[in-house]
Amino acid sequence: MKKLIPLFLITTLGFTGSAFAEGFNNGINQPVNSGFTGGVQNITAAAQAKQMHDDSWVTLQGNIVQRLGDKMYLFRDSSGDINVKIKDKLWQGRSITPNDTIQITGEVDTHRYKPTDIEVKNLQVISVAK
Known part of the structure; x- marks a missing residue:
């Protein structure tokens, strides 16, 4: 039974994760290719x-x-x-x-x-x- 739990988690996470693009999402469920989009980085003196x-x-x-x-x-x-x-x-x-x-x-x-x-x-x- 212990061997089935990791297999189930990998299968489940792999399936649900494939529906989304990698990287930052702007919070409105608009996927981006990868990386961060939006916002301005603060410059420090x-x-x-x-x-x-x-x-x-x-x-x-x-x-x-x-x-x-x-x-x-x-x-x-x-x-x-x-x-x-x-x-x-x-x-x-x-x-x-x-x-x-x-x-x-x-x-x-x-x-x-x-x-x-x-x-x-x-x-x-x-x-x-x-």
């Missing part, structure tokens, strides 16, 4: 991010103006600067200059003896300077 609690999620929009070391960069927006840690895989082979506008999403990482930084989880190019 670099100066504000420095004051936030550890592990807070932020989205920043601005420019990377300098490489500080291995995976560490200086990010700047109209409010000021903050260090950001960007893993190699997030660059996806792109070359970004200080004149290019980017949007990054990540977690605030506070430290006891060094400045707060952002551990970047997603990087998007907003505009490329010509």
